Amino acid sequence: MKKKVSLLFLMLLLLTTGATRVWAEEELPPRLQKLADEAYHYYSSRGTENFFEAIGRVKEATEFSQYQETYYRACTYEAIYMFEYVDRKKGVELSHAIYHHAKEDKSNVGMYFATFALGTIREQSGNYGLAEKSFLQALELKEQYLPKESAAPCYLGLCEVALHRKAYEEVKEYARKALDEPGILPMNQITAWSYRCLARYNEGDSLGFEEAYKERAMLMSEHGGQGGLFGELLNVYQAKNRKQWALALQRTDKLIHAQNRCAQKASIYEHMGDLKQALYWQKQAREVIDSLQSSEARAQMNEFDTELSLTYAENDIKEEKLAKERMMLIAGGILAAIIISFLTIYGYRRNKHMKSLQVVNNKLQAAYSKLEETTKAKERIESELRIAREIQKRMLPHVFPRRRDVDIYAMMTPAKEVGGDLYAYALLDDLLYFCVGDVSGKGVPAALYMAEVTRMFRTLVDGKLTPDTIAARLNHALVEDNEQGMFVTMFIGLIHLKTGHMEFCNAGHNPPLLNGEYMKIESNAPIGLWSEVEFEGEEVEDMHGKTLFVYTDGINEAENANQEQFGDERLKALLQQDLGDARQTSETIHKAVEEFVGETEPSDDLTKMCIIMK
Secondary structure, eight states: OOOOOOOSTHHHHTTOOSSSOSSOSSOOOHHHHHHHHHHHHHHHHTOHHHHHHHHHHHHHHHTTSSOHHHHHHHHHHHHHHIIIIIOHHHHHHHHHHHHHHHHHHTOHHHHHHHHHHHHHHHHHTTOHHHHHHHHHHHHHHHHHHOTTSOOHHHHHHHHHHHHHTTOHHHHHHHHHHHHHSTTOOHHHHHHHHHHHHHHHHHTTOHHHHHHHHHHHHHHHHHHOOOOHHHHHHHHHHHHHHTTOHHHHHHHHTTOOSHHHHHHHHHHHHHHHTOHHHHHHHHHHHHHHHHHHTOHHHHHHHHHHHHHHHHHHHHHHHHHHHHHHHHHHHHHHHHTTTOHHHHHHHHHHHHHHHHHHHHHHHHHHHHHHHHHHHHHHHHHHHHHHHHHHHHHHHHHSOOOOOBOSSEEEEEEEEOSSSSOSEEEEEEEETTEEEEEEEEESSOHHHHHHHHHHHHHHHHHHHTTTOOHHHHHHHHHHHHHTTOTTOOOEEEEEEEEETTTOOEEEEEEBOOOOEETTEEOOOOOBOOBTSOTTOOOOOEEESOOTTOEEEEEOHHHHTOBOTTOOBOOHHHHHHHHTSOOOSHHHHHHHHHHHHHHHHTTSOOOSOEEEEEEEEO
16 A cells, blocks of 8 residues: 655745755854854754744844845744644745735735745645646746756755646656756755655656665765655655564554555555454544545635635735825825825826725625635535435335335434445345445545445345455445445344344454343454455354444443443443333434533544344
């Protein structure tokens, strides 16, 4: 399983120059160089309070000096640090401030740094399309106004965007362009070779990866340094490339980003043949991805885009207001001397001002229109999700058979608008097929996957296959083209109603309770992960007079405000009581979980199925 890394290393590329100097500009005075070095030290060590104090001193010392490049570098330092480690909204505001300062000063140097900072922030936010646009704009500014400035940081930013798109040939091409830049800094050389390592590893080029890794190691030895965040990941890749699984697993503990750490552990355990651990870390990685790709995070970025438009409009209004006040003062000063000249000038300025106000008004109208469109889009999405929820509800059985020999009832309550849990049953003569499943992830992707699994299950039971055969065929179908790494845990059962004999296959699912006791069952792998898995079926000789309760982990892992889980023992204690028929049992368990959770927002779907043989 080859996972690329989305790193926050670009913030250093703009500002570092290797082992000897921090600020890439003409030689700074010793006092100013000391301030710059001090700011970089606190930046690297994440000493937030000291960093902002030090960077403030650098800005104060250079804002109105000849060292404009140093001033704008410091501003960029500050914006990216604020965005990544302190407050994203303030980080965006600081990047806007760099732009407006550069625009007011008519500074091409400032415009270059402002554009690059915006590209870096967009890349760190996962907005790769706009990030690429910003980096290309920064390259144009550099070519026009800063021919001596290295283009390597922009090319390395484009490397990250191409890596995200899995365009590995583009990654290698941008890395080559960065290395071809005259006077490229040692840190940027190391980073360019890091991207070459990542591209070749993801292409499966084992020999090419080793060559690039060796070249990168030689540069690090020559210029010093540990390779930053890239270094730890590439060390993991090297061990995996050499099939040194134990060493690779040990190196994953040094990975800073949780998504990378979990994904790499899952991949390594899979290669080691420990499917149970591989599944655990696969689920952990999926949970991290879900949190990063949440609707709240996307809404935050939309808010940033809206704020950008509104900020520009508000600043233009302020500028026009100040211009008007200056004109009034000038007009008042010369009123007594030349009244006719004043009227002429005032009339001219007023006409110009009204045109400017019209431009500002148009910008505001555009901004508010965009905000209105965003609100309508949000309402449309919410409406579509409500429809999807109703469609999903209709896919699940709500009518259950009334028979003398068996009582069955099931229910599912999604945590979000739509859920990833599923249940189904089918009566074929005296055969009762049933299943309960839990799809990895949440939201719309999980709901679509759930719909596909449910449809295939209903098709397969028509062939009157055994549960382990159904699991195997589902797995074969779902493994193909599963680039997202999604999977489903399932309990699949078949009860022969005349004899009471039950066959079942548990595919990585929670063990059900039989007469209030957890069943001791085989822990087969989940469905959809690995094509070579063989599923083992089991059986219960006679189900007459017994109660089977199958559920998903949203029940036992439900948390209250104190982050305490409902737990296996609490569920077991409830089911050892006489709770009534299948429906009463299911509803009692559901009510107990809801009361335990209280006002806490549910984190997972709640699904349960109860079968009572008479």
